[in-house]
Amino acid sequence: MTLGVVIPCYRQERFLPRTLAALERALAPHAWTGVLVLAAGGSDVPAVGPHWTVLRGADARPLTPGAARNRGLAHAREPWVLFVDADVEIDPAWARRALEQVAAAEPALAGVWGRLEEWFVDGAHERPGRRDLYGVGEGDHDSPYLATLALYRAAALRAVGGYEPRLSSEEDFELGWRLRRHGFRLRCIAPLAGRHWSAPRPSWAELGRRWRTGLCFGQGQVLRLYLGRPGLAAHLRRQALYFGTLALWLAAIPAWALGGGSGLALWALAPLAVLAVMSARKRSAALALHSIATWSVNAAGMIVGFVRGGVPAPAATEGSW
Secondary structure (H helix, E strand, O other), X not given: OOEEEEEEOOOOHHHHHHHHHHHHHHOOOOOEEEEEEEOOOOOXXXXXXXXXXXXXXXXXXOOOHHHHHHHHHHOOOOOEEEEEOOOEEEOHHHHHHHXXXXXXXXXXXXXXXXXXXXXXXXXXXXXXXXXXXXXXXXOOEEOOOOOOEEEEEHHHHHHOOOOOOOOOOOHHHHHHHHHHHOOOEEEEOOOOOEEEEEOOOOOHHHHHHHHHOOOOOHHHHHHHHOOOOOOHHHHHHHOHHHHHHHHHHHOHHHHHHHHHHHHHHHHHHHHHHHHHHHHHHHOOHHHHHHHHHHHHHHHHHHHHHHHHOOOXXXXXXXXXX
16 A cells, blocks of 8 residues: 655654654555655754655745645645654554554545654653553544544545644644544554654643644634534534633632622632642642643633634645645
8 A cells, every 4th residue: 555644844843853764664664655844944854765755835934733734635646644743753563553454454444543652852861751642542443533643545635625724723623523524434543653752741831832833722713613613512522621711710700899809719719629639630739730721821822712713724735636
């Protein structure tokens, strides 16, 4: 089976040499071609082999994750396309099973992914994070969406219009919803699919980066996009935690209006209770405080994204379907 590979680079290029080397090893038994999608003026990339085509954007601003993947897809002529983020190291055993056993044997399947381990690079040290980054589990089962490392049937993507390029985030879940609505199946399969590399997390620096790059705004952008359309309920449910966070902070307003300082003091018991519960769960008050801050920043980003709307869609790329 001939395979297309697309790597969208979205400010994580420092891990790209590891990603490229892992792909070369894992795909050695297969026929494949690759597309590397960079922003204009982005970081220099390592030397790549003859498998690769390197595309640079015309705009210095990075493409949204969905727009970058669509640009790579427009250049892929193979029946299956593997999307690999620039900070992911694919596992050869998973690649072999996905390509030789699952994708080739299930014609109704639109896409597969699998469990990702989280790994941190802290200076000269490497250490593991979460064993299951997305909480997908160990076995094979249907999945509502694919993310970060995703093997898609190209015809299925083109049938639903590809990724939504106007979203700064949430593009994976939104695409999964459209695929399933059109009757396509998505699967999560064993064994371990790969490792996801990053700077140590959780961190306050990462929280700031997500705001600066607009990754926090996708939750609101997708809600605005689906106003009055089928699918709104699914996206509202996905953002339930952030709506709850907004409700918690906004409750301070009527508490102050009705009870003044005493009302506000009574309201303050609610976030303190949340902090206490999270501290017990995480066994760390600092981690609990970071979790609440993350929810709050994402909730604020949801409002900003909803008010501003989606990022303007880029012009049609060459080779577009």
